Amino acid sequence: MTQFDEAQAYLDxxxxxxxxxxxxxxxxxxxxxxxxxxxxxxxxxxxxxxxNGKTSTAAIAxxxxxxxGLSVGTYTSPHLQSVRERxxxxxxxxxxxxxxxxxxxxxxxxxxxxxQLGERLTYFEVMTAxxxxxxxxxxxxxxxxxxxxxxxxxxxxxxxxxxxxxxxxGLDHTGxxxxxxxxxxxxxxxxxxxxxxxxxxxxxxxVLEAITEEVTEQRASLVELQKDFSVADNRIAVGGRYLSxxxxxxxxxxxxxxxxxxxxxxxxxxxxxxxxRFLSKPLDHDVVAQGFAETTAPGRLETVRLQGxxxxxxxxxxxxxxxxxxxxxxxxxxxxxxxxxxxxxxILADKDYRGMLTELARVPCSVIAxxxxxxxxxxxDELAATAADLQLECMAEPDVATAIDTALAEAPRAGLVCIxxxxxxxxxxxxxxxxxD
Numbered sequence: 001m002t003q004f005d006e007a008q009a010y011l012d013x014x015x016x017x018x019x020x021x022x023x024x025x026x027x028x029x030x031x032x033x034x035x036x037x038x039x040x041x042x043x044x045x046x047x048x049x050x051x052n053g054k055t056s057t058a059a060i061a062x063x064x065x066x067x068x069g070l071s072v073g074t075y076t077s078p079h080l081q082s083v084r085e086r087x088x089x090x091x092x093x094x095x096x097x098x099x100x101x102x103x104x105x106x107x108x109x110x111x112x113x114x115x116q117l118g119e120r121l122t123y124f125e126v127m128t129a130x131x132x133x134x135x136x137x138x139x140x141x142x143x144x145x146x147x148x149x150x151x152x153x154x155x156x157x158x159x160x161x162x163x164x165x166x167x168x169x170g171l172d173h174t175g176x177x178x179x180x181x182x183x184x185x186x187x188x189x190x191x192x193x194x195x196x197x198x199x200x201x202x203x204x205x206x207v208l209e210a211i212t213e214e215v216t217e218q219r220a221s222l223v224e225l226q227k228d229f230s231v232a233d234n235r236i237a238v239g240g241r242y243l244s245x246x247x248x249x250x251x252x253x254x255x256x257x258x259x260x261x262x263x264x265x266x267x268x269x270x271x272x273x274x275x276x277r278f279l280s281k282p283l284d285h286d287v288v289a290q291g292f293a294e295t296t297a298p299g300r301l302e303t304v305r306l307q308g309x310x311x312x313x314x315x316x317x318x319x320x321x322x323x324x325x326x327x328x329x330x331x332x333x334x335x336x337x338x339x340x341x342x343x344x345x346x347i348l349a350d351k352d353y354r355g356m357l358t359e360l361a362r363v364p365c366s367v368i369a370x371x372x373x374x375x376x377x378x379x380x381d382e383l384a385a386t387a388a389d390l391q392l393e394c395m396a397e398p399d400v401a402t403a404i405d406t407a408l409a410e411a412p413r414a415g416l417v418c419i420x421x422x423x424x425x426x427x428x429x430x431x432x433x434x435x436x437d
Contacts (some may be wrong), residue, residue: 007102060272061271071141072090072141087102095163128158192215371404
């Protein structure tokens with residue numbers, strides 16, 4: 001067994017969702033960072049939270065910083081196919097042997113902290129500490145850090161970031177974060193540090209007011225979409241978007257972003273504003289053009305072309321809440337010509353799956369309910385019954401592979417196949433359709 005295999009087995013044994021059942025606490029990650037001599041302080045960071053768009057914004061910010069010549073370490077979650085995706089150098093997942101070496105380095109410190117505290121560290125806490133340790137040892141010039149869940153109590157919140165990003169606020173993880181957007185905004189605003197600059201695309205007045213409470217308390221500065229920066233042009237292009245962005249420093253015109261969906265134009269503007277604030281200077285136009293053009297975001301309205309079936313696009317997208325599904329449907333209508341869509345859908349049990357399926361009902365479609373290899377998934381029969389209740393044509397398949405086969409068989413009478421509902425479904429689909437990295 002390789003070091004990477006041992007690391008992966010250890011993490012899998014911890015259980016990826018255990019943290020959601022534990023009392024919120026920063027004590028474990030703080031103790032681990034303490035015995036590691038605070039690797040989270042090794043490089044300055046852009047810290048990103050929000051309900052949707054975090055990973056895409058992190059990818060764009062990483063590409064922009066990399067285009068300036070910096071070495072960038074990026075931490076995102078969850079992963080699609082390999083745990084290595086969570087720790088990336090200049091946008092590329094770290095190698096398996098590097099991952100294994102970092103785990104071997106950190107393992108005795110994990111044991112020490114667990115003995116001191118008398119409790120186990122979680123999967124996400126171990127991963128977060130591994131990222132910071134790797135970033136310190138690499139070393140990197142800058143870090144882009146995506147929050148795992150919420151903000152205030154998230155393990156990533158040990159980082160003292162001069163720039164915080166709050167992409168937007170929606171209703172997700174309501175059992176943990178709160179049942180209204182204003183309460184969720186207060187939890188996510190917990191990442192704001194003293195005198196930080198806070199960049200947001202949120203526009204709802206009551207939500208902005210909740211964010212402003214934390215901004216004021218931390219003597220931070222709030223930088224708002226439409227007030228301080230904006231997307232001047234956001235048009236569909238072959239393979240992505242044509243953008244013009246007005247940052248608080250200058251206008252950038254004629255930019256190409258190889259990502260689908262008008263929401264990605266907004267994510268790009270947020271990333272550009274945050275990057276400029278992080279560097280304390282506007283970026284050259286050529287740097288921005290390069291950074292945008294080189295951005296990749298697997299599983300985000302990603303088109304997969306299949307041999308012998310290229311007439312029908314197969315799309316994978318990680319939309320996993322009603323707002324995300326709404327953006328997906330809107331983007332599909334804008335970017336693809338189709339009269340009928342086949343959706344392969346698998347959703348986790350703690351999500352508003354009725355709300356998600358309601359968004360799909362906006363377009364002529366059929367639904368194939370399925371279940372990724374995850375115990376928290378909605379039962380396929382329950383999902384299919386809900387779809388039927390919404391008067392959607394539907395059927396149930398027991399696993400993602402079978403569901404994809406069924407969808408591709410339906411493809412000739414459809415104009416599009418879209419696989420969505422969770423990161424887990426998309427991860428399995430990419431493994432089948434694209435293969436391993």
